Amino acid sequence: MANTNRAYAENTPGDFFVDDTCIDCDLCRQIAPSVFTEDADHSIVYRQPESSAEIHRAAMALVACPTGSIGTRRKVDSRAAAVSYPELIDENVYFCGYASPNSYGASSYLITRPEGNVLVDSPRFARTLVHRIEELGGVSVMFFSHRDDVADHQKFHEHFGCRRIIHRADSRGIEAEQLLEGQEPADIDQDLLVIPVPGHTRGHVVLLYKNKFLFTGDHLAGSDNRRGLIAFRDVAWYSWPEQTKSMKRLLDFRFEWVLPGHGRRAHQPQDAMHKSLIDCIEWMERTK
Numbered sequence: 001m002a003n004t005n006r007a008y009a010e011n012t013p014g015d016f017f018v019d020d021t022c023i024d025c026d027l028c029r030q031i032a033p034s035v036f037t038e039d040a041d042h043s044i045v046y047r048q049p050e051s052s053a054e055i056h057r058a059a060m061a062l063v064a065c066p067t068g069s070i071g072t073r074r075k076v077d078s079r080a081a082a083v084s085y086p087e088l089i090d091e092n093v094y095f096c097g098y099a100s101p102n103s104y105g106a107s108s109y110l111i112t113r114p115e116g117n118v119l120v121d122s123p124r125f126a127r128t129l130v131h132r133i134e135e136l137g138g139v140s141v142m143f144f145s146h147r148d149d150v151a152d153h154q155k156f157h158e159h160f161g162c163r164r165i166i167h168r169a170d171s172r173g174i175e176a177e178q179l180l181e182g183q184e185p186a187d188i189d190q191d192l193l194v195i196p197v198p199g200h201t202r203g204h205v206v207l208l209y210k211n212k213f214l215f216t217g218d219h220l221a222g223s224d225n226r227r228g229l230i231a232f233r234d235v236a237w238y239s240w241p242e243q244t245k246s247m248k249r250l251l252d253f254r255f256e257w258v259l260p261g262h263g264r265r266a267h268q269p270q271d272a273m274h275k276s277l278i279d280c281i282e283w284m285e286r287t288k
Contacts, residue, residue, distance in 0.1 A: 025105025145217025199243020221263025
């Protein structure tokens with residue numbers, strides 16, 4: 001739990017605060033942008049929430065925080081925030097919240113489907129979240145974009161009996177039920193296409209659902225500053241040139257949503273998203 005004695009002095013005075021255990025994962029700034037902002041290498045409260053809606057969003061950020069770095073100086077009822085996850089994004093795709101410190105606060109997602117629900121990367125195994133996922137039909141498949149964001153996968157596997165899918169190149173230490181091979185796109189189920197994109201890690205893959213939602217792990221994200229898409233060169237653990245090549249593979253596909261593990265979401269019409277992807281690739285080639 002956050003400690004008032006360790007709260008950043010830059011927090012605006014009031015109930016909500018961020019303490020010095022913050023790892024700068026950016027989730028709170030995405031969930032409640034009217035309350036939290038970036039300050040150097042961490043988040044702070046730059047404006048205290050006033051309306052009930054703002055307080056609710058701030059409490060949702062508190063619940064999602066992977067390190068328990070957000071706190072309140074007096075008791076705030078966070079029960080409504082706790083059961084707000086998974087939070088609907090669009091159609092049948094949800095944001096799970098409850099980020100794990102073991103994946104450095106990565107976002108994870110739930111796709112609800114008659115054929116069986118898919119959990120994309122692993123959130124924290126929190127009982128409230130698990131109960132809500134049960135109400136939505138449980139988990140049949142856990143899909144991992146790469147080895148960094150597997151978090152509490154073993155607990156989810158044991159609880160739901162779900163099949164875990166990861167690329168063989170990223171599978172060390174993970175007893176997955178299905179290993180992806182090679183570098184060619186492959187269908188893993190109806191409307192679910194896996195596209196290998198080595199770069200961030202050797203076995204990184206992205207998941208395309210219904211030619212609309214692209215779950216990108218740490219390969220690609222939205223950028224508010226660039227008003228488009230961005231990749232992260234400083235965390236290309238395997239190879240930045242390979243990541244640039246991998247990005248070009250995505251030009252063969254169309255999608256409207258970019259849903260990353262780390263970084264901002266992006267939502268644009270398909271043609272605009274395709275243009276943003278071209279711009280991102282051109283930027284990447286200039287920074288080889």
